[in-house]
Amino acid sequence: MTDQHDPDSNPSDDLQIEDTTRSVREQLKDAVDQRDVEKIEALLEPLPLSGKMRQLLNLSQDDRDLLLEVVNAELAADLVEEAPFEAATEMVERMEASRAAEIFEELDSDLQADLIGDLDDDEAEAILSRLDPEDAADVRRLVTYDDDTAGGLMVAESFSFPDTATVGAVLRSMVSDDDDFERYRGQHPYVVDADRHPVGVVSLRGLLTAKRSDKLTTIMTPPITVDADLSLDDLQDLFDGNNFLGLPVVDSTGRLAGVVSRSAVDGAALERSESESLKRQGVVGDEVRAMPLWIRSRRRLAWLSANIVLNIIAASVISAYEETLAAVIAIAVFLPMVSDMSGCSGNQAVGVTMRELSLGIVQPKDAFRVWLKEVSVGMINGLALGVLIGFVAFIWKGNPFLGLVIGLALAINTVIAVSIGGVVPLLLKRLKQDPAAASGPLLTTITDMAGFFLVLSLATLMMPLLLS
Amino acid sequence: MTDQHDPDSNPSDDLQIEDTTRSVREQLKDAVDQRDVEKIEALLEPLPLSGKMRQLLNLSQDDRDLLLEVVNAELAADLVEEAPFEAATEMVERMEASRAAEIFEELDSDLQADLIGDLDDDEAEAILSRLDPEDAADVRRLVTYDDDTAGGLMVAESFSFPDTATVGAVLRSMVSDDDDFERYRGQHPYVVDADRHPVGVVSLRGLLTAKRSDKLTTIMTPPITVDADLSLDDLQDLFDGNNFLGLPVVDSTGRLAGVVSRSAVDGAALERSESESLKRQGVVGDEVRAMPLWIRSRRRLAWLSANIVLNIIAASVISAYEETLAAVIAIAVFLPMVSDMSGCSGNQAVGVTMRELSLGIVQPKDAFRVWLKEVSVGMINGLALGVLIGFVAFIWKGNPFLGLVIGLALAINTVIAVSIGGVVPLLLKRLKQDPAAASGPLLTTITDMAGFFLVLSLATLMMPLLLS
Structure with missing residues (x-):
């Protein structure tokens, strides 16, 4: 165990690691200089996310670029996801478009769109052209919504089924090894008509008590949907007053556009609170000291x-x-x-x-x-x-x-x-x-x-x- | 399509309601003066939670007490839950213990414990003695944990099953009409041994693919648990780095003590950020202008x-x-x-x-x-x-x-x-x-x-x- 002596008074493993940070820092620097990918990954993997970020931000700009270039895409994506947004944009800006596209594949469509929206048009295009065309189309759509609205906070991926589908189809999809299922966490199966208008939502209870051959339309209840331009305040209100983990978002034509999750709303509220608190102290944008x-x-x-x-x-x-x-x-x-x-x-x-x-x-x-x-x-x-x-x-x-x-x-x-x-x-x-x-x-x-x-x-x- | 006209979920409706706030305010005051419970409820129900709270806080102290006394316990619980914590404590303090106990039954065990911890011992005892003995025992246990630790943020209710249980038992519990199931939202079924040590967690995929007669122990995976004294920072790290919606919390003897949810952690982080921002401006405690x-x-x-x-x-x-x-x-x-x-x-x-x-x-x-x-x-x-x-x-x-x-x-x-x-x-x-x-x-x-x-x-x- 790397992490026996913990100075920071915290019981978890997380902080035990911090004791040896100085040497982790030095080891990491050496590993990056030697482009020793295995060593870099071995040093970072056991750290909690904030610890990984801390190590990354303590590197020089060049070393940071190099690290993000060589580690596996999943780890790089974790770092981009955890970084303050502005720092994340900068990381992506400094990458080759092909590398950025690799990392994008590991990110939520929500964050993809936020990053694309902040890049130069040329860079954005270069990355988008390397993504799966369907994903790229989702991002192009998401990028049109304002931040801090349901459209800006939603993910494009929805766990939705046509109104002709059966209970069996949903259950099969839930037990399939398809990785996508992870993306739907917190979502209920939504039923959409031929025009992708949401017409129902299916409860787990309904799924488990119905026959596999039953049509979803026989067990669904009317969905609660939110408009894509609903504000963060209203979303907070809505989630505060209910138990939903996610809500389907409809565009101006009433079609299912994506799903906004409780945790995306909570995260945006926290970010807003922190950014307001900084603005009151005269700090604009999300400065971290690793910036130029x-x-x-x-x-x-x-x-x-x-x-x-x-x-x-x-x-x-x-x-x-x-x-x-x-x-x-x-x-x-x-x-x-x-x-x-x-x-x-x-x-x-x-x-x-x-x-x-x-x-x-x-x-x-x-x-x-x-x-x-x-x-x-x-x-x-x-x-x-x-x-x-x-x-x-x-x-x-x-x-x-x-x-x-x-x-x-x-x-x-x-x-x-x-x-x-x-x-x-x-x-x-x-x-x-x-x-x-x-x-x-x-x-x-x-x-x-x-x-x-x-x-x-x-x-x-x-x-x-x-x-x- | 029921919610085309659902005032709680529709932004335009929210705004329309806010426009007429002045008259809502006056009508509400009249309704409270006349103790017209139906009218009070009819005025408040269509408002979003923050709107309800705004109306409540605009009443005089006496009118506020009266309103919380007469409306249905569910609405009163919503108000207590939505109120800034200090204001919520004051509301409960000013109630009869029997009324407070009624409202407590609608609250999460987490908030119950926070409130009890802030009341005088006599009042706390008076409320606890009126609760279901099992709930009261949970609260007494929760109240011993520090705020902003896993123990302080968890709910006592866990969706747990003995290691002798079968898949069928879990499925039956999921489809039962038992209201408790709502409380477990975001939880996976946890398997505990005879001493209540968590020994496994069962995935939905596992449940759906197994036979109903299978023992849970045959499909469970080892659980990720957190110690009750894990700090908020570490919890944030943990949830940031994973997709979990909730994690089982164990006490110092390794027994399952409760479950901490992602949204409890997010909520606590938001509260802390806001309270720090206020402290930097010289505002201590969570002052709202409705306080004396x-x-x-x-x-x-x-x-x-x-x-x-x-x-x-x-x-x-x-x-x-x-x-x-x-x-x-x-x-x-x-x-x-x-x-x-x-x-x-x-x-x-x-x-x-x-x-x-x-x-x-x-x-x-x-x-x-x-x-x-x-x-x-x-x-x-x-x-x-x-x-x-x-x-x-x-x-x-x-x-x-x-x-x-x-x-x-x-x-x-x-x-x-x-x-x-x-x-x-x-x-x-x-x-x-x-x-x-x-x-x-x-x-x-x-x-x-x-x-x-x-x-x-x-x-x-x-x-x-x-x-x-």
């Missing part, structure tokens, strides 16, 4: 540059009050504090609204109700924080009016911040903008400006008292 | 108070340089900008590390490699941002040295920020702290202090040039 430096740098910089402009706008408020600042220099100490604390309060409100949006329990038109609820929290917390920081300012400089200026500014700005933080994601959603990416920068700019303005204008008003 | 004001306010305030202390520590750096500030007041304009932009850069690095952690492609011991990768990005982005802001400062005041001070400070602080942002989550993880909650505040405090120090100390050094 200049891509990572450029993407982060794009977001930072937009942000620095907003920062300059906010700071211009301070520059309008240089006289006040010069007179009471202590205020400069509190400016970043007031703006930062308000930003934090506002971000909490953004977080709760984003969550309620994703749970479907709040909608853009609920903005007013959300605002009312946030204002109450804002007043309590603003008061508490204002008193705290006001007291600190008073103690520090011995001037109660300085405390009053700072405390009052923070209290008011907290109410402003939670109001904006709670409502902005809803407004962005209504304007069909992406609330995950834009709420944060919008919020901080406004709360910075308001915070600077409140502190400095209150100080200007009370200047004689501050100087006494 | 004082709970929401107190929780947010707890996090803000810790943060304000960190802010005060950071700002104390500024107060040490009041003389410099007073001499070159323009610097006050740039202080928040430098600290804010560095915070943003650092947060990007935190985001990428958190993501790589959750994908399992980076581990605490990779800190040095991560740091190297971040430093490169930090140098490029720091240079770009530093030149930009330095140029702005130069143009604004016409003093190139002011531009140099600000630009240099931002450039250096960007490198510091991404270094800390990339590495801190890994260190927190190694120290068994929660990286999602603590990385942000730790990062901002350090980058604020470093930013203030850099700007002000550079300005002090170059004071003669700034004043010229």
Whole structure:
């Protein structure tokens, strides 16, 4: 057993392997340099999927390409499947089309279509032309659907039978050695008419109690189908409310187009949640550190540059009050504090609204109700924080009016911040903008400006008292 | 074709319903006030699950209690199941134990155990004593396992058969009208010995090709089992790498304890991702706005108070340089900008590390490699941002040295920020702290202090040039 001593506190085999990772890493590098395919496979096979991925991503770009070129197609497909989508696209892009086609044969039609959709047209065509024509046709069809819709999440392969088929035909297909059956996992046998309109679904119970010569039409029940353009949110709702493992998807003409599985929906929801969380931190796309430096740098910089402009706008408020600042220099100490604390309060409100949006329990038109609820929290917390920081300012400089200026500014700005933080994601959603990416920068700019303005204008008003 | 008009599965219907939500809301309120159970059920039933939840959470606390009291247990169970966990616990807490027990009968043993684990001992006991003794025993057993382990995510009910059973027994059980069969969805028949150790798993193919009189032991294959304390990460890995819909879970004595399903694992991963994303924004627990004001306010305030202390520590750096500030007041304009932009850069690095952690492609011991990768990005982005802001400062005041001070400070602080942002989550993880909650505040405090120090100390050094 390769994996005896496990530092990472995990009981499973999976992590026991990690203890020897350093040497696995080195051994893998050597094996790749020597193009020792057997050694590479022997090193990777015992690792859990994430461990395989970790080893792959730790290799240099060239070694990574080489590894994916030489290992068996099944292992390469596992790696492409497990990789963050963008990294997976890059892996495929860098392969020969013939190799990519080999690997494609091991992938779900769903992932095939996602990858093809992201490649250059020439590369996509080169791969498609090497696939089984029927599979290629499926992919060409799937690629037309938007991501995060039933059409974008479904697989083209359906466990379907003509309405003339018998129970025996289904049972024979289930026990056949045909590998395809694995692809239908979670699917019920669907019955389609001559035009491929779904007309029924057959339960396992029905199959087992019927005679083999019975027509499927005698035991089927009407199918629940979903339209190809049904959104991820609605799909989540549908699967949450039912026990289905998969649902047949129909195109705009009502024909069976594929099957969307519960786990495809769950997976897409997880990906969306993670990508939104990243966007809120200013990471766009699914960056992993194995990507080329200049891509990572450029993407982060794009977001930072937009942000620095907003920062300059906010700071211009301070520059309008240089006289006040010069007179009471202590205020400069509190400016970043007031703006930062308000930003934090506002971000909490953004977080709760984003969550309620994703749970479907709040909608853009609920903005007013959300605002009312946030204002109450804002007043309590603003008061508490204002008193705290006001007291600190008073103690520090011995001037109660300085405390009053700072405390009052923070209290008011907290109410402003939670109001904006709670409502902005809803407004962005209504304007069909992406609330995950834009709420944060919008919020901080406004709360910075308001915070600077409140502190400095209150100080200007009370200047004689501050100087006494 | 029944579901042409099935409101639960049809997107357009969902939308139509949402359009009239205002009146649904009002009608529902009236129906609850009048305790018109039929009307309440008629209003809620056609809504998708999230719509039901939205209506429920929009009611006042008393109306919510009343609604959950009077509707049929199945609908009430759907609502409890769909609600954010904390809200669900509160709903159950506020019910009579006898009503809660009625609703419990409709829930998975997994959720039963989670709820029981969160209730007061007295309430938990009152509900358990009203459950079927066998179910209650299951719950008592499940409640001992940690959340986010196989034991915490499994259901107690398993589709298992003694090693003396025949194929016919399994088939009879599959076609029986027993409602329990629904609970086993995604499970294969597991074969256990007299001590309930799993000894085999039977495939559908095997069942259909064998004679009814065959013993299961003749067609079973060795089972893949997981330990009850296997972590969520490892479970994700395991399900990612395989097609299983469920896996049998064994306790420390190797006995079959339950079954963990792919969808329970996916659901837990989604919840964890969302809760981490909220924690990074300073929202602890799963706040929804339907919770009492004082709970929401107190929780947010707890996090803000810790943060304000960190802010005060950071700002104390500024107060040490009041003389410099007073001499070159323009610097006050740039202080928040430098600290804010560095915070943003650092947060990007935190985001990428958190993501790589959750994908399992980076581990605490990779800190040095991560740091190297971040430093490169930090140098490029720091240079770009530093030149930009330095140029702005130069143009604004016409003093190139002011531009140099600000630009240099931002450039250096960007490198510091991404270094800390990339590495801190890994260190927190190694120290068994929660990286999602603590990385942000730790990062901002350090980058604020470093930013203030850099700007002000550079300005002090170059004071003669700034004043010229």
